[in-house]
Amino acid sequence: MRFEDLPLNDRHATATAASRFLARHRYVSLDEACQTLDLTLAQLWSRIMEEAGLPDCDPPTFTPFV
Numbered sequence: 001m002r003f004e005d006l007p008l009n010d011r012h013a014t015a016t017a018a019s020r021f022l023a024r025h026r027y028v029s030l031d032e033a034c035q036t037l038d039l040t041l042a043q044l045w046s047r048i049m050e051e052a053g054l055p056d057c058d059p060p061t062f063t064p065f066v
Contacts, residue, residue: 003060010054017052018045030059 003011018030027033034044045059 001057003057014054018048021048
C-alpha cells in the first residue's frame with residue numbers, strides 16, 4: 001500500500017514511528033540509517049513499521065530516495 005493512500009491518522013502514526021525510530025537510534029535522517037544499517041529505504045521503512053506494530057506500506061514519496 002502507498003503511504004499517500006493511507007487514512008490521515010495512519011499517515012500520522014507512520015510518520016511518528018519513523019521520527020521516534022530516528023531519535024531512539026540517534027540517526028539524523030533516513031539516509032543515515034539506511035547507510036549505517038546497510039538497508040534500502042523500503043527495507044528500513046518496513047522494519048520501522050514492524051517495530052511500531054503498524055501495517056507495512058511504501059515509504060512516503062517526499063523522501064529524497066524516491
